Amino acid sequence: MIRLLLSDGHSPTREALRLGLAAAPGLAVVGEAGTGDELLAQLSAATPTVVLLDLNLPGPDALALLPALRGQYPLLRVLARGELTNENYVARAFDLGAHGYILKSAQPTELVHGLGTVASGRPFLCSAIGLALLARYYSGAPADGDAARVALGLSKREMEVLCLVAAGLTNAEIALKLFTSKRTVETHRQNIMDKTQSRNTAALIRLAASQGLLPE
Numbered sequence: 001m002i003r004l005l006l007s008d009g010h011s012p013t014r015e016a017l018r019l020g021l022a023a024a025p026g027l028a029v030v031g032e033a034g035t036g037d038e039l040l041a042q043l044s045a046a047t048p049t050v051v052l053l054d055l056n057l058p059g060p061d062a063l064a065l066l067p068a069l070r071g072q073y074p075l076l077r078v079l080a081r082g083e084l085t086n087e088n089y090v091a092r093a094f095d096l097g098a099h100g101y102i103l104k105s106a107q108p109t110e111l112v113h114g115l116g117t118v119a120s121g122r123p124f125l126c127s128a129i130g131l132a133l134l135a136r137y138y139s140g141a142p143a144d145g146d147a148a149r150v151a152l153g154l155s156k157r158e159m160e161v162l163c164l165v166a167a168g169l170t171n172a173e174i175a176l177k178l179f180t181s182k183r184t185v186e187t188h189r190q191n192i193m194d195k196t197q198s199r200n201t202a203a204l205i206r207l208a209a210s211q212g213l214l215p216e
Contacts, residue, residue, distance in 0.1 A: 039065070
């Protein structure tokens with residue numbers, strides 16, 4: 001029996017996950033969390049065998065939770081669940097301790113399969129990402145910063161703004177440099193935050209650096 005602790009920062013989505021997974025054979029939902037702090041607080045009492053980790057959880061950076069989970073609970077299996085498809089981001093999740101990665105858009109049947117796979121001790125990568133990587137391999141397309149930009153849905157102008165933010169420029173300074181208005185820069189900056197699901201500038205820069213988006 002898989003004892004599952006699920007997490008999702010969106011309450012209705014979390015409820016839908018709980019109801020859907022409750023009917024899966026061989027799986028028992030033993031707890032749910034809406035923030036990183038709630039997840040950590042429930043681990044010892046719920047004694048799950050698998051955690052479904054929402055990488056957009058409010059609270060502590062969800063990726064930063066992975067080493068702690070592996071260190072404190074070495075037998076615990078973690079299936080990371082996110083929206084980003086960039087291979088650098090996915091690889092980072094695995095490097096930090098995830099045993100599997102699945103997109104939030106994946107079908108419920110694939111989610112159940114992913115949970116069973118990581119619970120059995122095997123790594124799991126959802127089919128959408130695996131097929132995309134295979135297609136890129138056969139096409140010979142490079143996995144470079146521009147590919148990461150496209151994967152995140154950033155426009156070239158948003159990429160320019162992101163690089164200037166990382167360089168420490170204020171919105172007003174960026175507006176002068178790009179010959180645009182401060183309000184336009186603020187709009188670009190908010191769009192970047194929304195597309196990357198970054199809670200603050202520090203998290204945004206960490207994500208951009210991890211995916212090779214920033215100049216050396």
